[in-house]
Amino acid sequence: METISPKQPHxxxxxxxxxxxxxxxxxxxxxxxxxxxxxxGPDPTESFLILEQTQGRDYWFIQSAFASQGPHAGxxxxxxxxxxxxxxxxxxTYVGLEDAIRYFQAVWERKPLDxxxxxxxxxxxxxxxxxxxxxxxxxxxxxLGTNCYILVEQNAKLAAVIDPxxxxxxxxxVIKEQDVQVRYxxxxxxHYDHVDALPELAAAFPEADIYIHRKDVEGVDPQLFPVPxxxxxxSFPADRLHYFKAFNxxxxxxxxxxxxxxxxxxxxxxxxxxxxxxxxxxxxxxGPLFCGDTLFQGxxxxxxxxxxxxxxxxxxxxxxxxxxxxxxxxxxxxxxTTLEEERKYNPFLRQAMQxxx
Numbered sequence: 001m002e003t004i005s006p007k008q009p010h011x012x013x014x015x016x017x018x019x020x021x022x023x024x025x026x027x028x029x030x031x032x033x034x035x036x037x038x039x040x041g042p043d044p045t046e047s048f049l050i051l052e053q054t055q056g057r058d059y060w061f062i063q064s065a066f067a068s069q070g071p072h073a074g075x076x077x078x079x080x081x082x083x084x085x086x087x088x089x090x091x092x093t094y095v096g097l098e099d100a101i102r103y104f105q106a107v108w109e110r111k112p113l114d115x116x117x118x119x120x121x122x123x124x125x126x127x128x129x130x131x132x133x134x135x136x137x138x139x140x141x142x143x144l145g146t147n148c149y150i151l152v153e154q155n156a157k158l159a160a161v162i163d164p165x166x167x168x169x170x171x172x173x174v175i176k177e178q179d180v181q182v183r184y185x186x187x188x189x190x191h192y193d194h195v196d197a198l199p200e201l202a203a204a205f206p207e208a209d210i211y212i213h214r215k216d217v218e219g220v221d222p223q224l225f226p227v228p229x230x231x232x233x234x235s236f237p238a239d240r241l242h243y244f245k246a247f248n249x250x251x252x253x254x255x256x257x258x259x260x261x262x263x264x265x266x267x268x269x270x271x272x273x274x275x276x277x278x279x280x281x282x283x284x285x286x287g288p289l290f291c292g293d294t295l296f297q298g299x300x301x302x303x304x305x306x307x308x309x310x311x312x313x314x315x316x317x318x319x320x321x322x323x324x325x326x327x328x329x330x331x332x333x334x335x336x337t338t339l340e341e342e343r344k345y346n347p348f349l350r351q352a353m354q355x356x357x
Contacts, residue, residue, distance in 0.1 A: 007082045007089070008112055009060045013053040015108075020047045030108050037101050040076060042068040051104060057325060058083045062107050064100050076100040079121075080113070087128040091118040130285045133264050137174055138330070142166025144193040147332055149290055152178050156263030160184040161201060161208075162282060162290050163332060165193045168200035175205070182208040183262060186269075188292025188332060189279040190216030190225040191305075199230055202237055211260070213271065214243040216278030221306045225276075246271040246280050248319065272320075274313025275301030281320075288328040289339070295320055295329060297337040300348040317352035 018024040019036045039046040052061035060082040067075050072094040079092040095103070106113050122128055137150040146165030152158070159180040164171055175182060182205035187195055190212055202210060217227050231238050245258040249271035260267040268283040272294045279301075281291040293301035294316050303310045326340040342349050 007060065007084065009053060009062075009107055009110075010055070011110055013055050013060075015051055015053050017049065017051055019049040021045050030105070033104055033108060034101060037064060037076075037097065037104060040064060040066040040097070040100075042066060051107065062104060062113075064104070067094065078103050080115070080118070087122065087131050088125050089120075089122045090125055091115060091120050091122075093118045130265060130287065134284060134288075135178075136288070136330070138336070139167070139170060139174065141170065142193050142196055145333060146193045147330065147334075148197075149330055150174055150178075151262070151284065152180055153263035153265055157181060158183045158263045160186055160262060160267065162186045163188055163194040163292065164197035164201045166196045168197035168204075171197060171201065172204050184208060184260060184267070185210045186260075186267070186282060186290075187212040187216075187227070188282065188290065188294075189213070189276045190220065190227050191276065191293070192224065192226050194292065194332060195227055195230070198227070199233065199236060202240070203235065206237065208240070210237075210241045211244050211269070212241070213246065213278030213280050215273075216276055216307070217243070220277075224306060244269040244271075244280055248272070270319075272316035274303060274309055274316045276305070276307040277309075278307075279316070283327075286327075288330060289320075290330045291320075291332070293332040295342060295346075295349070296331045297329075297334055297342070298346050300346075301332075314348075314352040314355055317346075317349045318355055321349050321353045 014026060016024050016026050017028045017033060033051060036049040048065040050061055050063040052059060062080045065077045067073055067077050075094045076097055077092060078095055078100050079090060081088060081090040133153055133155050135152040135154055139148045141148045142165040146163060148164050148171055149162040151160040157180045159175055159182045161182060164185065185201050185208050212227060216225055222229055230236050231241055245252050245256055246269040247257040265285050270281045270283060272281045273279050275293040279292055279294050281289055281294060283289050300313060300317060302308060303313050320339060321343055323339060326338055329337045329339055
């Protein structure tokens with residue numbers, strides 16, 4: 001088997017121990033670990049233990065369980081996992097009890113762990129499978145340099161186009177080079193610089209469903225929001241234009257909000273008004289955020305256009321600030337960023353976090 005050279009445990013982080021027969025605890029010693037290993041067996045109350053260290057969102061662990069079935073029945077499964085910028089990692093091997101004890105003792109004594117014979121199972125973890133399935137293209141289009149994103153779900157060979165704001169020929173060319181079927185054309189909001197290439201995209205990909213928030217279509221300024229005029233054209237596929245049933249939308253009961261299926265992935269629309277009444281953010285499988293003109297690197301969208309609202313913008317920014325963990329942020333203009341960076345340095349998001357709910 002290939003030798004693996006993964007991340008070793010951190011020399012200074014504290015340990016916690018969790019076993020089937022006891023709650024997670026930090027008050028233990030080597031004899032507790034060894035005793036738990038020696039008791040491993042088919043009894044569910046003595047079936048596993050995990051030695052883990054965590055620091056914020058980073059972690060490293062070694063775990064063991066008793067294999068009661070299959071070709072390795074009677075052996076110990078020993079696995080190690082850790083956080084990694086490329087996605088969570090997991091390696092495993094099957095050994096006898098004495099070898100399992102040897103691995104755990106090396107870790108406890110802060111010795112480098114030899115991973116010879118371990119199999120790398122990182123690619124089988126759902127988080128990594130989702131990440132590997134998604135490919136993201138960013139094109140700056142139109143006179144205002146709008147970010148148009150092309151999402152490709154590589155397993156199912158599907159595409160979703162977010163904010164086709166111009167340069168239809170360039171967008172179509174990139175899609176054709178990927179040899180995929182366009183499943184969706186998704187509009188984070190209805191301003192002209194995010195939708196100008198919509199008629200051409202709709203004609204080029206007649207299988208695609210088009211989504212926008214209702215509030216950026218009905219009762220809006222026709223010069224700033226051209227979709228109402230577009231859908232009146234005889235050639236426009238009005239039957240394929242749908243309204244998001246977005247999460248966090250006060251006009252949609254929570255149990256009626258809907259995700260969009262995208263091959264093995266889910267696209268989660270979230271109502272984030274402020275730049276416009278119908279602004280939405282699109283989140284893919286709890287990961288990257290495509291937020292239109294709501295959140296920018298170090299800034300946020302304008303609120304002085306028709307449909308803009310300062311208080312709603314601050315409320316939307318606060319929503320981003322309260323999200324769990326970090327995530328990549330793909331804005332409607334300028335460079336991508338991350339939630340963690342914006343929490344630290346974005347003055348508008350920091351101001352929003354000071355608001356009372």
